Amino acid sequence: MMTLNEAHELEAVVDVAKRMCVAARTAPKARGTDNLVTAIVTDGPEKESLAEAMLAIAAADEKAGLFSRDAQCLRDAHACVLLGTRLQRLGIPACNNCGYEGCRANAAAGGRCAYNIGDLGIALGSAASIAADNRVDNRIMYTVGLAAVRLGLLGQDVALAYAIVLSARGKNIFFDRK
Numbered sequence: 001m002m003t004l005n006e007a008h009e010l011e012a013v014v015d016v017a018k019r020m021c022v023a024a025r026t027a028p029k030a031r032g033t034d035n036l037v038t039a040i041v042t043d044g045p046e047k048e049s050l051a052e053a054m055l056a057i058a059a060a061d062e063k064a065g066l067f068s069r070d071a072q073c074l075r076d077a078h079a080c081v082l083l084g085t086r087l088q089r090l091g092i093p094a095c096n097n098c099g100y101e102g103c104r105a106n107a108a109a110g111g112r113c114a115y116n117i118g119d120l121g122i123a124l125g126s127a128a129s130i131a132a133d134n135r136v137d138n139r140i141m142y143t144v145g146l147a148a149v150r151l152g153l154l155g156q157d158v159a160l161a162y163a164i165v166l167s168a169r170g171k172n173i174f175f176d177r178k
Contacts, residue, residue: 008169013041013078013136017166020081020130024123027143030115036123037154039160042079046153053147056169060108068134070143077165080144081127084154084161085120089113125163137167139174 003011021038029036041047054071058064068089074080089103090113097114108112120124124140144163148154154161167173 010042010078012134013166013168016084016131016134016136017079017081019134020127020164021132023126024081024083025124027123029119030106030157031090031092033088033090033115034166035088035119037080037084039148040079041082043142046073046132047074049079049092049151050080050147050153051142053151054143055136057147057150066121067075067143067147070141073141073174074144074163076166077167079166080171081166082126082145082161083120083123083164084145084149084158085116086155086157087112087159088117100150112160120160120162124164128164131164131166135168137169137172137174138164140164 018039021040024036024038027036040155041050050072051071052137054067054074056069058071091103091105092115095114096102098106099114100109100111103113105111127137128140141163144165145161146160148160149162165174
């Protein structure tokens with residue numbers, strides 16, 4: 001059996017994406033509370049739905065042209081890792097990192113727990129490092145994550161997400177974006 005170029009490269013990118021999800025899962029979490037949701041998107045209806053949702057965001061706001069640019073990057077990518085978080089106040093005493101005087105005040109104001117957001121950031125860094133360690137070109141994109149949240153792809157309880165788009169080509173497709 002023999003595979004040429006893109007066939008085995010795509011398989012390797014998907015394997016790295018799986019490892020990225022493991023790295024995100026095992027990244028440190030505040031109070032040991034795991035609110036992380038992971039997904040891998042490759043070619044198919046979900047990828048096209050994401051790109052179309054991004055184009056709709058761009059069309060609705062003249063200042064959001066980067067959504068259109070990033071939709072093309074998503075379409076050109078071999079795969080995309082989605083990382084999202086459920087929002088849950090952790091009740092850490094005397095915290096106030098969210099800017100409110102405790103979790104009750106945060107809840108009353110409709111705020112978000114800073115630890116959920118921080119945990120998501122740590123997971124993103126862990127996942128992106130796996131891509132880099134395996135020489136897979138990658139870029140973290142909030143634009144794809146926002147489209148995923150709006151589409152409910154990670155579940156209705158996921159309120160914040162980012163994406164890491166992945167590519168293995170002779171030139172990094174995420175650099176010379178217009």
